[in-house]
Amino acid sequence: MKKRILVTGGAGFLGSHLCERLLNEGNEVICVDNFYTGTKDNIKHLLGNPYFELIRHDITFPLYVEVDEIYNLACPASPVHYQFDPVQTTKTSVHGSINMLGLAKRLKIKILQASTSEVYGDPTVHPQPETYWGNVNPIGVRSCYDEGKRCAETLFLIIIDNIN
Amino acid sequence: MCRNSFFDYYRQHKLKIKVVRIFNTYGPRMHPNDGRVVSNFIVQALKGEDITVYGDGSQTRSFCFVDDMIDGIIKMMNSDDSITGPINLGNPQEFTILDLAKKVIELTGSRSKIVFKPLPQDDPMQRKPVIDLAREKLGWQPKIALEEGLKKPLNILINY
Numbered sequence: 001m002k003k004r005i006l007v008t009g010g011a012g013f014l015g016s017h018l019c020e021r022l023l024n025e026g027n028e029v030i031c032v033d034n035f036y037t038g039t040k041d042n043i044k045h046l047l048g049n050p051y052f053e054l055i056r057h058d059i060t061f062p063l064y065v066e067v068d069e070i071y072n073l074a075c076p077a078s079p080v081h082y083q084f085d086p087v088q089t090t091k092t093s094v095h096g097s098i099n100m101l102g103l104a105k106r107l108k109i110k111i112l113q114a115s116t117s118e119v120y121g122d123p124t125v126h127p128q129p130e131t132y133w134g135n136v137n138p139i140g141v142r143s144c145y146d147e148g149k150r151c152a153e154t155l156f157l158i159i160i161d162n163i164n
Numbered sequence: 165m166c167r168n169s170f171f172d173y174y175r176q177h178k179l180k181i182k183v184v185r186i187f188n189t190y191g192p193r194m195h196p197n198d199g200r201v202v203s204n205f206i207v208q209a210l211k212g213e214d215i216t217v218y219g220d221g222s223q224t225r226s227f228c229f230v231d232d233m234i235d236g237i238i239k240m241m242n243s244d245d246s247i248t249g250p251i252n253l254g255n256p257q258e259f260t261i262l263d264l265a266k267k268v269i270e271l272t273g274s275r276s277k278i279v280f281k282p283l284p285q286d287d288p289m290q291r292k293p294v295i296d297l298a299r300e301k302l303g304w305q306p307k308i309a310l311e312e313g314l315k316k317p318l319n320i321l322i323n324y
Contacts (some may be wrong), residue, residue, distance in 0.1 A: 013189075013191075013193050013194050013195065013230070014186070014189065014230065014233065014234070014237075016193055017191070017193070017230050017231070017233075017234050018234055018237060018238075021234050021238065022238075025238075037195065037198070039195075041193075042193050069241060071237070071241065078195070078198035078199050078200045079199055079200075079284075080197075080198055080199035081195075081198060081199075101181075104179055104181075105179050108179060109179070109180070110179075110180040110181075110182065110241065110245075111179070111180070111181055111182070112181075112182040112183070112184065112237065112240060112241045113181070113182065113183045113184070114184060114186055114237070115183050115184060115185045115186065115250055116185060116186050116187075117185055117186065117187040117188070117252070117254060117291055117293065119185060119250075120288075120291070121286070121288065122286060122287070122288040122289060123288065123290060123291070126290050126292060127256065127258075127292035127293060127294050128252070128291070128292065128293060128294060129252070129294040129296075129297075130185070130249075130250050130251060130252055130294070130297055137286050140285055140286040141284070141285050141286060142285075142286050153183055153250060156181045156183050156248075157181070157183070157248065159179075159181070
């Protein structure tokens with residue numbers, strides 16, 4: 001069944017591969033990116049596809065589109081990039097998740113959050129199972145990313161309880 | 165109590181959530197200058213520059229090829245509504261950073277030398293996912309080994 005799918009961070013490394021795959025599977029894709037680290041080069045081969053739509057948008061601001069599913073991948077992921085503007089990095093994970101969860105709630109649809117192994121920090125348990133709570137320095141140079149992603153997980157998993 | 169309210173929410177609102185924890189991933193379209201270890205090493209090797217290893221290179225990482233990662237992400241999205249995660253996605257094949265540097269030199273036939281620099285603050289010493297949940301719930305596991313996958317982004321990065 002053909003779906004209309006929103007991919008945030010769709011012009012990034014993983015996002016562009018995901019957009020491509022979803023299109024190849026016969027879906028419509030709406031790619032949202034603010035081009036902070038994503039690039040048009042990553043998606044230029046998709047721009048001629050009538051089922052691919054590009055929106056320049058920063059997900060720390062609300063977005064209203066009609067879609068069937070959301071993949072929330074937006075956030076700079078390399079230390080060099082995410083440490084350049086740490087406040088924006090945290091906002092992208094936290095405000096971005098709030099906005100995307102709000103959209104998913106309004107549309108009553110499925111939403112996937114791209115979290116990260118960085119939630120385990122400098123792990124003292126090896127290898128890392130999902131049950132491990134992690135070892136993250138909350139005020140270190142990596143914390144803007146790690147804690148932002150941890151908070152996004154919290155938002156995703158508490159939204160259900162919160163609403164009831 | 166928690167689980168009950170969770171399922172009530174499904175029935176009332178039909179919002180479905182999925183969380184995946186993505187471990188190190190590499191492949192074409194990685195930014196060549198973003199400071200991530202795989203792209204760093206490849207770019208340095210191709211330019212014949214010294215390959216910078218932070219610390220003594222004994223810290224470990226597990227690298228997943230992008231095609232495998234995309235499979236896992238899509239499988240998670242399409243999994244049963246009861247599966248919310250978080251679920252680890254990554255390649256459990258573990259390498260030291262020094263191993264990786266040597267592999268990249270070998271694959272590129274580079275004359276680059278390995279140089280050691282101090283470890284940055286809070287750099288994790290070890291990373292390796294347990295992917296039993298992904299195997300069991302999603303029927304997913306990576307298929308592409310590091311040696312195989314490394315040859316692919318090489319072709320792309322050469323063009324930079």
